Amino acid sequence: MDVVIRPARAHEVAGLPEVERDGDRRYRGYDGVPAGFDDTVAAATLEKAGEEGRLWVAAVTPGTVGEGGTDDAAILGFALAEVVDGQAHLAQLSVRFDAQGRGVGRRLVDAVLSWAADGGLDRVTLCTFGDVAWNRPLYEHLGFVVLPAERWTPGLRDLFEADGELGLDLSRRVVMVRTVLAP
Numbered sequence: 001m002d003v004v005i006r007p008a009r010a011h012e013v014a015g016l017p018e019v020e021r022d023g024d025r026r027y028r029g030y031d032g033v034p035a036g037f038d039d040t041v042a043a044a045t046l047e048k049a050g051e052e053g054r055l056w057v058a059a060v061t062p063g064t065v066g067e068g069g070t071d072d073a074a075i076l077g078f079a080l081a082e083v084v085d086g087q088a089h090l091a092q093l094s095v096r097f098d099a100q101g102r103g104v105g106r107r108l109v110d111a112v113l114s115w116a117a118d119g120g121l122d123r124v125t126l127c128t129f130g131d132v133a134w135n136r137p138l139y140e141h142l143g144f145v146v147l148p149a150e151r152w153t154p155g156l157r158d159l160f161e162a163d164g165e166l167g168l169d170l171s172r173r174v175v176m177v178r179t180v181l182a183p
Contacts, residue, residue, distance in 0.1 A: 060074045
């Protein structure tokens, strides 16, 4: 399977919530997420991020190549970045359930790290579950460390608290950070 990480195309944005929902199947039965949780990134947020070059997809192509690149790509995952208090923030990383554990998420994180470095941002932060075997350990493997609450910026604190407003169990959430190496 040949997976390409590239900027999302406008016509692909509408399908990203389904990718997010599919990837979130991994949380079924985990009590840090409320039963029936179905929140996804808003379409307008994804559209704006795509326009601003802060949204990447992991795509598998069927071999059809058109003038503008590959057509009819199957999207396996996506990464959404933003700038929070002058630093890069990985706002969402989603990989389809059947594609998890194959390095797709790692490659999407690499795209965010490269974007941050190219933009002169010296670190990337994220919020994740600290007690789930496929969250915090993955990010630690990628060089992220838990950022103590006393070092959170106001924007990071707001993002963390917004997770609680969605119903996520904040006692299980952590903020993580990784220094970005210059290109």
